[in-house]
Amino acid sequence: MIRLLWKRLTSASLVLLAASFFTFILARIVPSDPALAYVGPKSTAADEVRIRTMLGLDQPIPVQYFKYLKDVISGNWGYSLSTKQPVLHEIANRLPPTIELIAVAVGFAIIFGLIFGMLAARFPHSVGAALIRVLSIAGISVPAFWLGLLLQLLFVGRLGWFPATGEFDLDIKFTNPIHHITGFPLFDAAITGNWVAVTSGLQHIVLPALTLAAYSFGLIARMSRANLLEVFSQDYIKVARAYGVSERVVLFKLALKNAIPPVITVTGLSTAYLITGTFFVEQVYNWPGIGGFAANALISVDYPAIMGITLLGAAGYLTINFIVDLILTKIDPRIEA
Amino acid sequence: MDTKAMKIKVAKLSWLVANPYAIVASSILTIFLACAAFSSWLAPYPKEGAGAPNVAHTLIGPSRLHLLGTDELGRDLLSRIIFGARPALLTSLTVVGTAALVGTLLGLIAGFRGGLIDAAVMRLSELFLSFPPLLLSLVAVSLLGPGLRNALIALIVSWWPWYARLIRNESRSIKSQPFVEIAQAMGVSSWKIMTRHLLRNITSSLIVQIAADLGTVILAAGSLAFIGLGAQPPSSDWGLMVAQGRTVIFDQWWISTFAGLAIFIVVLAFNLLGDELRDYLDPRKRAK
Numbered sequence: 001m002i003r004l005l006w007k008r009l010t011s012a013s014l015v016l017l018a019a020s021f022f023t024f025i026l027a028r029i030v031p032s033d034p035a036l037a038y039v040g041p042k043s044t045a046a047d048e049v050r051i052r053t054m055l056g057l058d059q060p061i062p063v064q065y066f067k068y069l070k071d072v073i074s075g076n077w078g079y080s081l082s083t084k085q086p087v088l089h090e091i092a093n094r095l096p097p098t099i100e101l102i103a104v105a106v107g108f109a110i111i112f113g114l115i116f117g118m119l120a121a122r123f124p125h126s127v128g129a130a131l132i133r134v135l136s137i138a139g140i141s142v143p144a145f146w147l148g149l150l151l152q153l154l155f156v157g158r159l160g161w162f163p164a165t166g167e168f169d170l171d172i173k174f175t176n177p178i179h180h181i182t183g184f185p186l187f188d189a190a191i192t193g194n195w196v197a198v199t200s201g202l203q204h205i206v207l208p209a210l211t212l213a214a215y216s217f218g219l220i221a222r223m224s225r226a227n228l229l230e231v232f233s234q235d236y237i238k239v240a241r242a243y244g245v246s247e248r249v250v251l252f253k254l255a256l257k258n259a260i261p262p263v264i265t266v267t268g269l270s271t272a273y274l275i276t277g278t279f280f281v282e283q284v285y286n287w288p289g290i291g292g293f294a295a296n297a298l299i300s301v302d303y304p305a306i307m308g309i310t311l312l313g314a315a316g317y318l319t320i321n322f323i324v325d326l327i328l329t330k331i332d333p334r335i336e337a
Numbered sequence: 338m339d340t341k342a343m344k345i346k347v348a349k350l351s352w353l354v355a356n357p358y359a360i361v362a363s364s365i366l367t368i369f370l371a372c373a374a375f376s377s378w379l380a381p382y383p384k385e386g387a388g389a390p391n392v393a394h395t396l397i398g399p400s401r402l403h404l405l406g407t408d409e410l411g412r413d414l415l416s417r418i419i420f421g422a423r424p425a426l427l428t429s430l431t432v433v434g435t436a437a438l439v440g441t442l443l444g445l446i447a448g449f450r451g452g453l454i455d456a457a458v459m460r461l462s463e464l465f466l467s468f469p470p471l472l473l474s475l476v477a478v479s480l481l482g483p484g485l486r487n488a489l490i491a492l493i494v495s496w497w498p499w500y501a502r503l504i505r506n507e508s509r510s511i512k513s514q515p516f517v518e519i520a521q522a523m524g525v526s527s528w529k530i531m532t533r534h535l536l537r538n539i540t541s542s543l544i545v546q547i548a549a550d551l552g553t554v555i556l557a558a559g560s561l562a563f564i565g566l567g568a569q570p571p572s573s574d575w576g577l578m579v580a581q582g583r584t585v586i587f588d589q590w591w592i593s594t595f596a597g598l599a600i601f602i603v604v605l606a607f608n609l610l611g612d613e614l615r616d617y618l619d620p621r622k623r624a625k
Contacts, residue, residue, distance in 0.1 A: 015467045141605040146597030157587040275469040298479040313472045
């Protein structure tokens, strides 16, 4: 366990170091001048020189890199060019709503993906199984930004079942303000018993989470179906069935245990996809998270924010992979740390 | 020789006939290819499809004159979507083609030579794959400047490592088989072994991967265009059209809806076909 942790930590820091180098190099080849971007169009030459010195852009590249590295480690991730706020501050404020969104989306994807995958494997030659197959491939083929717009059009515009954008109704701030405890707004509302805010939050999170979940749902449904079918064809299942063990026990007690590890791997992989998925979904739903911030940073070439987001993305990816490995070693004794 | 080729052809045809998914998918893709090749003949309003505005007809809903309606410049949406097939196809072919070529070359050399080259290629591809998918492309295109050309570069940059790893792993496992060792012992040149023995045995995995990626790249390029980093106006890019229709989605729903539907259907067809090909080319499943 500790060996796994240590091995992972060292390789993770190497990857992050490489990632920081990568983002730094990318930021250096920007055709647009960051100093000019910072001071804006109405600046004098003197302003420009001052900002260039302030940002350290007059130093040689290796010096700049080591300074950047030192800053990153000490928590100074620079200032966003568009909001003029510290990048780390922006990330800290916007990460919790994004994590809540991803968590709900992954929850949807696992529940629906597993149920549909199990149904398709249990009745492999039914019309339902064929439909589930098309549906799961549709899940990985649908553009998230378009699905988001369609759901808005249908459920907000036509049916009026859900609110269009944001994480809470706007008046919640005044009528039932959420107390800041963990920083996760929906979670905080729930543990403080602020049910008005919780209800509002749940209504707001359904559509973006469903949009985000489509891809993972497709992968999970496909993987669980394929694995269950393979397990069903193995001798121990045939023997169990021959002995008259009930189908429920066969599926839940015997088959699922052996079919689940690859499903976990694929869940982790698809969660990593969701990280970039939030860029599009949060933009469509105006979600106050890191994804929408990232999309704006990318469009406005806000390079300190972009560098921060790239590092954060790599770190998030590593974390997800690490969690997946931890779960796999816990549930499957054949995998050694 | 001829009868053998005929038999293979018949076998392929019978596989297609026995496979409703494959039929549907390949029909969709045939229409898509036809749209890409003959845009100006198939589009009902070729001039509008190519971008000429028609201000007298702005934002008309679907009707007999304009089956899918018109956009904010009065252009027939069906014609625009038909004209969007070519850029989508070219983008996808360019990215997948280049990534597969670069990846296959590096993967073959790494798998065959081993040692330092292998380690270098593997570590480099690991570095690229340590970012969440698409993140590198997004960052690269943002910093290089938005536009189709940079989007292509950015997509290739994050796509080649998949091919390098796939080809490297497969060629390693084939390399250790007796027939390759014998060929080496007989003095067959490295290049010949790589192309004749390794590459030929990897072809089916390569085809499956390419089939699946052709769709995924259309999706990725559409996403880039949607947030404003890919193809720029007045391009008939589908993702761009979805973005342009977004501001009027609640009133003029057809623009985003149909443009996105085009992406969805084409990507779905590629993925369905890829899935069927995987089952077909997988020797374990074929035996059953």
